[in-house]
Amino acid sequence: MEDQLVVAAAAMPLPPVPPEQPFANSPQVFEHAFVFDGRASEYFRIWIVNLALSILSLGIFSAWAKVRTQRYFYGSTRLAGVPFEYTAKPLPILKGRIIAVVLFSAYILAGQVSLALQVGLALLIAILTPWLIVRGAAFRARYSSWRGLNFRFIPDYGEAYIRFLILGIPLILTLGLLYPWIKGKQKAFIVENHRYGGSWFKLLLSAGQFYPPYLIAWGVLMAWMFVFSMLMFGMIMASGALRSGEAPPTWIALAMPMFMYLGYFVVLAFLAAALANLVYRHIDIDGRRFRSSLQGRKLLWIYASNTLAILLSIGLLIPWAMVRLAQYRADCLSLLAADDFNHMIAERSIGIDATAAEVDGLFDIDIGL
Amino acid sequence: MNAFRASYFDGVTSRQHDVEVERVNASTIRVSGDGIERIEAVGSLRISPRLARITRSIEFSDGARILAADHELLDDWFPPEDRLQRVVDRLERHAHAVAASIVVCLVMGIATFAWGVPWIADRIATHVPAGVEAKLGDEVRGQLDRFFGFTNSTVENSQQARFSKRFSNLTSGLAGNEHYRLAFRDAPGVGPNALAIPGGTIVVTDQLIDLLDDDREFDAVVAHEIGHQQHRHALRQTLRSSFVLVIAAMFTGDVSSASAIVIGIPTFLLQSHYSRGFEEEADRFAFATLGAHATSPAWFAAAMRKLDEVHDGGKSREDGIAYLSSHPSTPSRIAAAEAAGEEFIANHPDLIRETPGYDACESDGICPDDDDEPCEDDDCIDADEAVENVDS
Numbered sequence: 027m028e029d030q031l032v033v034a035a036a037a038m039p040l041p042p043v044p045p046e047q048p049f050a051n052s053p054q055v056f057e058h059a060f061v062f063d064g065r066a067s068e069y070f071r072i073w074i075v076n077l078a079l080s081i082l083s084l085g086i087f088s089a090w091a092k093v094r095t096q097r098y099f100y101g102s103t104r105l106a107g108v109p110f111e112y113t114a115k116p117l118p119i120l121k122g123r124i125i126a127v128v129l130f131s132a133y134i135l136a137g138q139v140s141l142a143l144q145v146g147l148a149l150l151i152a153i154l155t156p157w158l159i160v161r162g163a164a165f166r167a168r169y170s171s172w173r174g175l176n177f178r179f180i181p182d183y184g185e186a187y188i189r190f191l192i193l194g195i196p197l198i199l200t201l202g203l204l205y206p207w208i209k210g211k212q213k214a215f216i217v218e219n220h221r222y223g224g225s226w227f228k229l230l231l232s233a234g235q236f237y238p239p240y241l242i243a244w245g246v247l248m249a250w251m252f253v254f255s256m257l258m259f260g261m262i263m264a265s266g267a268l269r270s271g272e273a274p275p276t277w278i279a280l281a282m283p284m285f286m287y288l289g290y291f292v293v294l295a296f297l298a299a300a301l302a303n304l305v306y307r308h309i310d311i312d313g314r315r316f317r318s319s320l321q322g323r324k325l326l327w328i329y330a331s332n333t334l335a336i337l338l339s340i341g342l343l344i345p346w347a348m349v350r351l352a353q354y355r356a357d358c359l360s361l362l363a364a365d366d367f368n369h370m371i372a373e374r375s376i377g378i379d380a381t382a383a384e385v386d387g388l389f390d391i392d393i394g395l
Numbered sequence: 396m397n398a399f400r401a402s403y404f405d406g407v408t409s410r411q412h413d414v415e416v417e418r419v420n421a422s423t424i425r426v427s428g429d430g431i432e433r434i435e436a437v438g439s440l441r442i443s444p445r446l447a448r449i450t451r452s453i454e455f456s457d458g459a460r461i462l463a464a465d466h467e468l469l470d471d472w473f474p475p476e477d478r479l480q481r482v483v484d485r486l487e488r489h490a491h492a493v494a495a496s497i498v499v500c501l502v503m504g505i506a507t508f509a510w511g512v513p514w515i516a517d518r519i520a521t522h523v524p525a526g527v528e529a530k531l532g533d534e535v536r537g538q539l540d541r542f543f544g545f546t547n548s549t550v551e552n553s554q555q556a557r558f559s560k561r562f563s564n565l566t567s568g569l570a571g572n573e574h575y576r577l578a579f580r581d582a583p584g585v586g587p588n589a590l591a592i593p594g595g596t597i598v599v600t601d602q603l604i605d606l607l608d609d610d611r612e613f614d615a616v617v618a619h620e621i622g623h624q625q626h627r628h629a630l631r632q633t634l635r636s637s638f639v640l641v642i643a644a645m646f647t648g649d650v651s652s653a654s655a656i657v658i659g660i661p662t663f664l665l666q667s668h669y670s671r672g673f674e675e676e677a678d679r680f681a682f683a684t685l686g687a688h689a690t691s692p693a694w695f696a697a698a699m700r701k702l703d704e705v706h707d708g709g710k711s712r713e714d715g716i717a718y719l720s721s722h723p724s725t726p727s728r729i730a731a732a733e734a735a736g737e738e739f740i741a742n743h744p745d746l747i748r749e750t751p752g753y754d755a756c757e758s759d760g761i762c763p764d765d766d767d768e769p770c771e772d773d774d775c776i777d778a779d780e781a782v783e784n785v786d787s
Contacts, residue, residue: 071447074493074500078496079496082499111443173409174404368410372406
């Protein structure tokens with residue numbers, strides 16, 4: 027079914043192409059695979075040395091560690107033979123981290139002083155969130171480069187506030203029914219404000235098309251809860267607890283949330299794969315399209331085995347887990363294009379400071395594609 | 396090496412030029428081929444720091460760049476931009492530095508969990524307002540009712556009043572005792588147990604009241620829970636767990652987006668480690684309190700034995716809310732209580748008859764049966780008469 031989707035995506039009529047682009051004359055489309063050639067053993071050395079230095083420097087070195095990590099993953103990913111580059115400098119990142127830590131400490135300390143103050147700060151952070159998302163995306167794009175051209179993210183704050191804050195009101199009023207539609211709006215915002223050189227990203231997807239994956243995920247989760255509740259009920263009946271009028275045994279009260287989490291974990295892996303495929307398959311960069319073939323089953327296996335490996339190795343296998351995930355993501359992604367990428371042009375760009383990217387990272391706001 | 400092949404990008408278009416980079420002299424390079432012909436002073440170029448095998452990029456002042464496979468000589472040709480990263484790169488390639496880093500990370504990681512987390516959590520605990528703690532306690536009590544089936548007690552009022560009196564006797568004179576309250580709850584699913592709830596409430600299950608035969612056993616169990624309250628164990632435990640949660644989330648969050656279960660397991664393991672220290676602290680408090688109220692700590696051992704027998708027939712287990720009875724170290728805690736009991740008797744020999752299991756007949760020769768057969772001749776001295784005889 028996935029292959030059909032990709033074929034369908036590739037066969038979709040290409041949008042009008044500016045005349046200066048010569049590949050418009052040649053209809054043949056080539057598939058350029060993303061190639062990731064990072065190695066766990068190699069990244070382990072980088073990771074452990076940088077982690078140790080970050081600890082010994084009380085966190086100051088972590089900005090350098092971040093740059094080295096990003097550079098390793100960008101530099102190990104190639105498209106059409108040319109690696110990506112992460113060009114941010116450590117000092118702005120350090121500055122951003124200090125601001126992030128101060129904000130976070132203020133939030134924690136505010137809780138000690140008064141609840142009202144903490145709620146106020148939380149509100150402030152909520153109001154700042156769209157701004158942070160924009161600034162974070164802009165920073166990352168500005169310092170990502172390929173073939174000597176930078177990516178860019180257009181900071182449209184007005185739209186960001188509508189899609190990441192104001193749409194929360196109808197979301198609450200419709201009791202969450204609008205969630206997939208709003209997610210779609212947000213993804214479209216992130217994708218469509220990106221540029222590579224002079225090329226604009228487009229998302230050929232209406233927000234309504236985000237409903238099927240979410241509805242399936244909700245349905246499966248509901249079914250899981252139903253089956254599980256029946257099972258539990260059966261066990262309680264079997265143990266005779268209800269007949270004798272006693273409360274259910276303690277282990278049932280503990281098993282309940284554990285099983286719920288398990289269902290959530292499984293559904294989340296499948297949903298992540300479906301959403302990534304949906305978005306990537308509908309991105310259009312001047313007629314160039316992506317092919318994304320992530321499988322929920324494999325993603326789940328990677329998440330689960332990574333988690334287990336990290337726990338059993340008291341964290342030492344984190345680099346292996348990260349490399350493995352990056353490898354799978356790259357393996358499942360390719361770019362369909364009729365050209366050799368030699369004729370894209372640069373757009374004038376401006377520097378954007380790192381604060382937002384760092385504050386974002388600390389509060390763990392998911393803005394990934 | 397005096398020249399190398401590379402890719403050149405002019406920074407204006409995405410066009411890739413295959414070029415040769417040649418070192419003209421120590422301060423000049425020449426880039427040529429594929430329509431490109433540039434001669435540049437190396438001082439105006441910036442090379443990206445070396446990192447594993449990844450492609451190096453050499454940036455021109457006008458935004459053009461050369462991408463070249465990594466080579467050791469590159470750092471001799473081009474002045475290093477970042478000396479710090481050069482040192483770091485050497486460390487990353489050095490086996491000893493990697494080994495030392497592993498040691499540093501493991502030691503710091505263990506130290507963080509063993510001392511760092513408890514230290515920070517305890518500092519914060521001292522600043523948590525009583526109101527917040529009381530709210531937390533209400534939450535916990537609600538959960539006990541909902542998830543563990545706690546309901547209203549069926550213990551008779553007169554009995555409740557008797558135990559409450561003993562409770563206030565034990566807590567009198569303690570700091571913050573105005574917040575302490577004893578609550579009776581019926582909990583057939585949990586069984587005999589007592590819990591120290593944040594905010595000062597101590598919950599005693601009806602099943603515990605049924606199990607204990609002697610009021611001094613009740614004192615022992617409750618004194619242990621008062622120990623938890625005095626040291627604010629419930630709150631400190633909650634804070635420690637949340638710190639572990641935050642740290643675990645920081646590390647696993649990078650790797651898998653669904654980290655809910657992931658965090659659960661280490662939290663659970665560490666929790667039992669932390670709570671073990673708290674149990675011992677509460678035990679010591681109980682021994683001291685019992686001693687101060689002229690009761691032998693051996694009563695604690697007696698109560699523990701009974702609890703242990705009920706919970707899985709003496710086999711210890713973890714069941715999440717068991718604060719008192721089912722901990723891995725039950726035998727050693729009983730032994731500690733026995734030892735404290737012996738010490739207590741050594742200091743208060745007059746109270747020996749007040750210890751659990753004290754057999755007056757075997758130790759003192761005061762046997763109930765003897766009273767039925769009064770002495771008939773002078774060879775035998777009645778226990779009751781013995782004192783009189785000495786007097787005369």
